[in-house]
Every structure is written in structure tokens, then in C-alpha cells.
Amino acid sequence: MLVQLPGGWNPLLGRLALDQIPYDNPILAPLFVAVVIGTLVMLGLITYYRKWGYLWKEWLTTVDHKKLGVMYIIIGLVMLFRGFIDGLMIRTQQVWANGPHSSGVFGAVHGYLTPFHFGQVYSAHGLIMILLAATPLLVGFMNIIVPIQIGARDMAYPYLNALGLWITAAAAVLIMISLFVGDFAHNGWFGYAPIFELQYSPGVGVDYWIWTLQLTALGTTLGGINLLVTIIKMRAPGMTWFRLPIFVWTSLSANIIALTSFPALQVALGLVAADRYFGSHFFTAGFGGNLMLYTNLFWLWGHPEVYFVILPAFGMMSEIFPTFSEKPLFGYVTMVAASFAIAGVSWMVWLHHFFTMGAGPQVNSFFSVATMLVGIPTGVKVFNWAFTMYRGRITYSAAMLWAIGALFMLLVGGMTGMMLAVPAINYMVHNSVFVIAHFHSMLLVIVYAIFGSVIFWFPKVFGFRLDEHWAKVMFWLFTAGSMLVFVPMYMLGFMGMTRRLDYVFNPAWHPYLAVMEAGIAVYCLSVLSFVMLLYVSIRDRVKNRAEADAWGSSRSLEWLTHSPVPFYNFAVTPHVNARDEVAWRREHGLDGRQPDRYVDIHMPSNTGMALYIGALTFVLGFALTWRIWWLSLLALVAIILLMVIRSFRGDDGYTITGAELERMEKDALRNRTRADGKYVTDGLGQLAGAAMAYSRNSPPMGGNSSSGSQSGI
Amino acid sequence: MSSVRGYLSGFLISGLLMLAATYMAATHAFPPFGLLMVITVCAAIATIAQTYFLLHIDTAEHNIWNTVSLVLFIPLFVLTIGLTWWMFSQLYLHTMPAMAGMH
Secondary structure, three states: OOOOOOOOOEOOOEOOOHHHOOOOOOOHHHHHHHHHHHHHHHHHHHHHOOOHHHHHHHHHOOOOHHHHHHHHHHHHHHHHHHHHHHHHHHHHHHHHOEOOOOOEOOOOOOEOOOHHHHHHHHHHHHHHHHHHHHHHHHHHHHHHHHHHHOOOOOOOOHHHHHHHHHHHHHHHHHHHHOOOOOOOOOOOOOOOOOOOOOOOOOOOHHHHHHHHHHHHHHHHHHHHHHHHHHHHHOOOOOOOHHHOOHHHHHHHHHHHHHHHHHHHHHHHHHHHHHHHHHOOOOOOOOOOOOHHHHHHHHHHHHHHHHHHHHHHHHHHHHHHHHHHHOOOOOOHHHHHHHHHHHHHHHHHOHHHHHHHHOOOHHHHHHHHHHHHHOHHHHHHHHHHHHHHHOOOOOOOOHHHHHHHHHHHHHHHHHHHHHHHOOHHHHHHHOOEHHHHHHHHHHHHHHHHHHHHHHHHHHHHHHOEOOOHHHHHHHHHHHHHHHHHHHHHHHHHHHHOOEOOOOOEOOHHHHHHHHHHHHHHHHHHHHHHHHHHHHHHHHHOOOOOEOOOOOOOOOOOHHHOOOOOOOOOOOOOOOOOOOOOHHHHHHHOOOOOOOOOOOOOEEEOOEOOHHHHHHHHHHHHHHHHHOOOHHHHHHHHHHHHHHHHHHHHHOOOOEEEOHHHHHHHHHHHHHHHHOOOOOOOOOHHHHHHHHHOOOOOOOOOEOOOOOOOOOOOO | OOOHHHHHHHHHHHHHHHHHHHHHHHHOOOOHHHHHHHHHHHHHHHHHHHHHHHOOOOOOHHHHHHHHHHHHHHHHHHHHHHHHHHHHHHHHHHHOOOOOOOO
16 A cells, blocks of 8 residues: 555455445435336336347447437436436525524534535536536537538447447446445545545545546547547548538537547546555645646646537537528638637636636736637627528527527626636636536536437437427426526625535525525426426327428438438438538439439447446446455456457458348338328337337347458448 | 567657656756756657657658647647646746745
8 A cells, every 4th residue: 555544445345345335324325225226127127028138239239329329318318417416405405504593404514415415416516517417418419410410321430439438338337336335526526636635535535536537538538539530531422621510510629629638637637546546746735746736737628628518519509590590501611710719719718717826917817818719709609690590581499499598598608708707807706606607507508509409300310309399398497497596696606605605604695595496496397397308209209200301491411311310321322512411402402312223331340348348447447446456457457458359359340232221221211101100119119229220130249240341331 | 660669669768768767756866957857858758759659650641630630739738838837937936936946
């Protein structure tokens, strides 16, 4: 042992002991029971309906970018819910623990959460919402949509894509397991030196935080590399740079940011880990360490990261507005330039997260001006969207409502961002809930864009539209909730309420806190209406079946192929003639054209390797957290071995012959003509089978592929 | 270039440089600031060796996208390292006027 550990440690189990299980916690223990029962029920149902083989072949071993994207989005939605529950707990604690006379239960003097537990809740809330909800949701959409929009069969590296997903899943499992085994970090989602050092946080919480972040960083970096190479190398013939849909452009700029910035996070966390595991002094006050160097390194990644999540959201809005305005996007070239300007400036603004460090007026002025510069390209985008809608034939469909909501939130968040960019104002409201309200407005831009995209691209992925009525109900409930929670939060920020309070001392703030709690209740209703939306839509899926062009006014290439998209994306690689290819074909009467001849397609085989390596990264993270050295070493060696094996074995892929393709395409067209209610499906599994479209009954696994390696497409 | 010899040279060069840097730091071979400079130079040479021998990045035609990313990396490097250096030198100027060992 290089560092002195408080508490026990043994070679077999590391720091893991029975008393690390919080079975006496009145909140976690019942939750644990519920989770166990829920898991058992789910496993039982899968076994009862004999879906294990289906699950294994179609999902767990898949390398299909659309299925991987769907799984990314499912992880994102589940974690969004978990993060929302954390938010609900924070709001409830603050409205309860308000004023000296407020009651306390469960061992807390005020409210129902002890300060230590409350610290874990807000830390988990932030980390989950940014890295395990927003990021996987956006990566999922980029995964599904980008290859189809550029006319590619799959991502450049299908196996790497699966690996990225399973490593992200491992991170999600690791943070979830911290609920029931040990504690989570209480140092906020971005951490502070020196509170995360071992002598101030002796538990395993910070270690969970380190390894969860490291895993998400790794998974997102792998996904970023894949998307970059896909966009650069896999475009269909005729898809020149300036015919790329804007969503592809924003994905490109976002992933350049991801690829260049995530290493900074991994280095920062690696140094924190060195401090905690080897007893080094990178971020201590003494021995040559520097506390602020951590904050610097973290935000060196952190600020590019927030643009990594906002840029794809801008891209989504840029797809939704033209479709429902029945006009091409206004100012395409300036939109591209603005995306790259935002990406470029993202590297020069990170000090605005710690203006109060005391670097002096010159430094603060520089970063203040750089931060305000972001407003220019963002303003260009806002005006472009406005001019896209101007004199357009606007349909206020649910997707459009969400996009307009995102635009509204962007204005609110952007304006308050400009205020915060002024160092003098920043000194006043630093660490107050005004800052919290500002960045929640910005993250709500992303959430709005994501829900808009869920509605917008759902028919492309699953073959039927979501129910418009319930989508709108959800939109209005969500918007009401957002207003009720965040308008009072802005006001409280001006009154001087600081962030992360487990006890709110001022009883005069109670009305505001109560309104925010009411907002959370409305948010709960919007969550319920989302469940209702899914239920009603799946129930009425026959009625809501979608054509290839689900909205009738779609513009970009993804609307050319069938809905749902077949696993090979396009039967024949399309030749691109214009910027808005589908709109161009519609105007020239070329839509609905079928190819007269089909050629063989070469596809990648399924593989379980990505799942195994993902599972092993979870084991590695868990073992490192609890300092079980033998298990860490074992997992690491196993990961390296599997990677070597995979590298040597490679993947020959398999070939879909032209004849097979023709038969599948005919089936697809027949399904399309039977869309008038005669389409028969039974049960949810069948739906998913149809959803992921004409899947083969048994996709060949890697390694035992019978067909020889054919020439590519 | 992706030969055993190439990989071995990349591995040996970076390994030797790391050993040398560790040795110099452990024995305090130079005054602190000189040590900082020497280690930085070692790290820079090791980075270039690894880029060339292990990642096979050169200016050949088939490597055009690698070259593009490398060129894009230079302004980022200058920005991040330069701005960090500037903000911390200003910070020390304002908060700790006499810091022993840094000059």
C-alpha cells in the first residue's frame, strides 16, 4: 500500500466489507429491494417469453449503428430519469429544510437528507445528467442518423462503435452500483481540490466518481473517433462537403471537440487518482501541488464538453425547423461557419468557470471577451432559424414545438450567459443558484432538442410516428415545469442563495422554494405523460405507420430509405445530387424510384467481444474503486488479451447477395402498401423485430463466418 | 514503417528518455527550474518518437488526414498551454509574490 487507508483492507476483498452496504438507510434499503424485485421480474419475463436468444443475437452482440444508437438512447433516458429523481430529492430537501424551525427525519437535523447524503445526491445529479444522460442521448442520435444522412452502410468501425456503447454502459452500471455498495462522491460533479484528496474524503465515493468519469470519457472518445472517420471517409458519391446536412456538420464539429478535449479530463482524473492511490501531490496545498491546477485542467475539458453537447442539439434544431417550415434552411454556409466558430472559441473561454480564482484583470478581461464572442455565432444561428421560419408554411407539430421551446430556452440561457461573462457580475453571483439556473436553461436546450428529435426521427427508426396529442401534452407539462422550477431559481440567485445548500437558512425564501417544488411535481406529470406517449404510440402503431418520408416535407437523405431503416440502410448506395436530396428528388418527381438491379453488399458480423470488454471495464472500475488489486490486474490483463485476440482474428463480415436483397426490398415495399391497417403484428417482441426491420433470423457471428470475404460495397 | 524494428526503436527511445528523466529528477541533477526544462525537452522528444514510430504519422500522401489533425492540434496546444501558463503566472503575481523555487 502506497497510502495510509483509514478503515480495513484485506487482500481478497480490498476495502469491500459488509458494513459498506447501506442496509440501514431508510431510503436506499427499500429502493434496493424494489430494484432486485424489478430485475427478477424482468429476467423472468425474458425467460418466459424465450427472448434470450433474440436479445443476444439482435441487441447484445450487434454492431449495427442503429441498434447501438437505440441502446445509447435507452441508457440516456434511464439515466435522465435517475438524474431527475436526484433533482427531485434536492428540491424536496431544500423546501423542507428551510428555516431554523424546519423538522428533520432519518437522522437529519433539517429535512430528510444528511449533509453527507445530500452532497452525494447533487454530485450524482450533475455527473449523470451531463455525462450519462445528455452525452449518450446525443451520441445515440449521431450514431443512428449521421451514417444514414451521408448515405453510408454503417459506421467506419462497427466493432469500435459497439465497444464505445458497452464501455458507456459499464460507466452507467458503476454509478448505479454506488447507490447500494459504498457511497458516491460528495465533491460536486466536477470536483474540488483538495476535498477529493484521500485525507478529506477517505471513503470510496471519490473513487467511484473517478472511474465512472474515466469510463464515460473513454467510451465517448471512441465514439467520437468513429463518427469523425465516418463523416470524412464514408460519404455516398455526390455527398460533397457542402451538401452535408447541418446535423452532420454539427456532429463533425462536436466530435472534433470531444476528441481533442476528453484527454484533458482523463489526465486530470489520472492525476487525482495518482494522488489518492499513490500518495502523490499534484493537487495538494503542499509538496509542490497546486489546487487550482485541477480546476484549470478540468474546465479545459469541461467547457469544450458543454459545446460538445450543445452543438448536436443545434444540429437537431436545424433539421426540425426546415422540415416543418417547408423551406430550406436559411443561411446554410453561415450555419456551418457558426458551428465551427463555436467549436473554435470553446477552447479559449474555460477560465470563466473560475473568474474568482484571482488571476487578475488582464486574464479575466481576455476570457470575458472570448466568452462574449460565443454570442456572435450563436446569434447567427438564432437568426438563421428565425429566417427559416419567416414566411414558411409552419406546421406546429409536436417536434416543432419542442424545437421552438429549445430556441426559447437558448435565448434565456444565452442572455444570462452574457451577464455571467462580465467578471464584475460574475463576482456577485458566483456560486449562486443564478449560475445553476443559467446552465440548466442551456442544458434544457439540449433536452428540448432531444425530445424534438425523438419525435422527429422515431418513425425513421421504428416505422411509426409517436402520438401527436400526448407528445404535445408532454411538451406543455415539461415547459410549465421548467418555468416553475427555473424562474424562481433565477430570482433566488439574485437574492443571494448559494448553490448546494442542504439547509436553506432564510425562511423568506420559502415561497420560491415551494413554487420550485410545485414545478418538480409538474415535471413528474410530464414524465408520466412520456410513459403514456410511448404506451399510446405503441398501441396505435398500425394507425401511425410511416412512409419513407415520414413527415411529407422532409429534406435530407435519411428520409430516402424505408421506415424503419433496414439493417443495410440503403439497398443501393444513393447518388447525391443536391444539398437537400430528398426535397430535390421530390421536386423533380424522382421520389419512390426503385433500383432496377441489386448488387451484393458486404456487412460486418456480430460479435460478443465488445460486450465482454465492456463488462471487464466495469469489473476493472469496480475493483479499482475498492482497491481489490488482484481483480484489477486480472480484468486489465483479460481486456488486453481480448483486444489482441480480436485484432488477430479480425472480421471477414458476410455478404448479402443481390437476390436476397431484392427479396427483402420487395417485402419492405409490400409492407409499405399494406400500411392501411392490414399490417399484422403480435406482441412487443414482434414489434421490435419489425422495428429493426427485416433483420436476418440469425446474423452470423464473428469468427465462424461461412461466406468468404467479398469485395466491399 | 510498421516493422518490428520501428516499434522497437519507438519503445526504446521513449523508454530511455523516461528512465533518464526519472533518474535526473530522483537525483536532483539540476536546480528545479533547469530540471523542469530538461524533463519537458525529454517529453517532447519522446512524443515525437512515439508519433513517428508507434502511430506512423508522417507527411506522406496517404496520411493526409493525420497531417491535417496534427496541424489542427498545434493551435490547440499553443492555446491551452499558453493560456494556462499566462493565467497561472498572473495568479502567482497577484496571490503569492515570493514563491521560493519557481525562479
